[in-house]
Amino acid sequence: MSVFTVLKDFLKILQTKIGLVFALVVPLIFTIVWLTGYNGATERVDQLKIGIINSDGANGQKIEKIIQETVPFKTENYASLEEAKQVMNDGDIGMIVSIPAQFAANLDKGEGQLTYYVNQAASEVSRSILEGSTEGISKSVGAKLSGIVQKEVVTTNVVKSNNITNFALSMLPMILGFITYIAVMTMNIQLNLSTMILSRKYDRWKIFWARQLLLLMVCIVAPLIITTVAMLFVTPVASFWQMWGFHILVYIACVCLTQMSFVLFGGLGALFNVAMIPFQLMTAGNIIATEMLTPFYRHIGDFLPASNAVRGYVRLIYSGAPVTSVVINLILIALVTWGITCARLALHRAPAPGVATTNAH
Structure with missing residues (x-):
């Protein structure tokens, strides 16, 4: 058996094809989004x-x-x-x-x-x-x-x-806001694979509700541990309870968005989640003011969890200012994406338990 025969079999596997798409599309998305979004930014100081x-x-x-x-x-x-x-x-x-x-x-x-x-x-x-x-x-x-x-x-x-004189504290909005999205995205990639395995044995709705229960526990426990550890090293203006409560909401919004992508796109949901990264980094407002972006991108961050999370944490950490508008955005993101997930599952005709599937629940 030649190496070319193995290569041919390699290319027949879906995960190989997805991996090759990632290699091209991910840097291409970053290139297109950032170069068009930041284009002429310094010329828009009048904003x-x-x-x-x-x-x-x-x-x-x-x-x-x-x-x-x-x-x-x-x-x-x-x-x-x-x-x-x-x-x-x-x-x-x-x-x-x-x-x-x-x-x-x-x-x-x-x-x-x-x-x-x-x-x-x-x-x-x-x-x-x-x-x-x-x-x-x-x-x-x-x-x-x-x-x-x-x-x-x-x-x-x-x-x-x-x-804030402590540079570590200035990094906290990105750590708690943006890295949370990366962590949840990675978790849902693995849970999607677990769902495909369990679908051979259990009904899709039982799997779905079990997964929601697991995700809810993660959304409560993980922020508790991370917020506690973070506040051992730095002291933001907001209280522990404000930081923890907000982090729970950030987790929920990130979970609902990344979970929805797998229900809608199956294995390609991971690509959708990764594609959201450059948008969220650019529109968070901590690197460059959103007013200085090209008009098309200025309000996209309102509909994405990590962008809202970073904006909210900047207020909580630096000034303790109200985050009501950010909280509303995160709640709407969670409700809309979770609703789409439920609707897609209800409309999708899944094979009976015992039959292998390629789509996630």
Whole structure:
């Protein structure tokens, strides 16, 4: 028997064909998604948002107008620093520019200072862009007021909001949010194979409900262990119960999505799950702000578990801000995908127990 005969038999096996598809399609998906999604991202800084607080009344309105005309970002006015910080903690703005009381009077004394609150929980790229713009904004204000005061008098005070000095803590959103998806995806690949074996002996609905019970136990116990271990090393702003409860929901959403793919596509469900990885990495918002992505990709992350998980953990870990909108997204993802799974099983005519199948339940 020649090696070519063995090769021919190799290529007849379904798993071999799937493996070859993975070798080509996975890097191809990453290439297409990331190169189209990130294309021209740095040119879309005009999509970034900052807040402006004017505490100098009518005298500060001129400064406020200069800032709005100077920056390439979208601007929003807020009545108080507390209100602006709440919006920033929710992830809607990346920086706050504060015009202090008596700013105009201090300019006459040569003591004018603008304070910038830069959200350290924002994406790396947007944070760098916003923080790098602070000196330029101050200089522009000084230059526009050059008839009143020399531009050097307008100094810059940068305050790093939600700052975390422990680098390990900054990695936690990706660990708990994105790696959870990878772990659940891998688990469901193995459970899919187990389901195919059990289908020779048991009814599909018995297998399904047994699998759901097993997955539910995983969704409770695994987050408990992982959250406990994580909080032995780092201390986020949120409490243990908030972190654990949110992680349970992340697990459930990831389980429901990855399980659905196998019910819909059989063995190729693994390829679908892997194909979701570049979308979730790109739209999580921790590397680059979603506003800077090409328009087609900006809202895709709202429908994916890992993207929502990372966004939620950024709030819980850095500021303790509410994660209500993220929780709603995760619940909807879980309900819709689990509902599709049940509907597909109900409509699918499965062979009687004892007959080998190639599709998963």
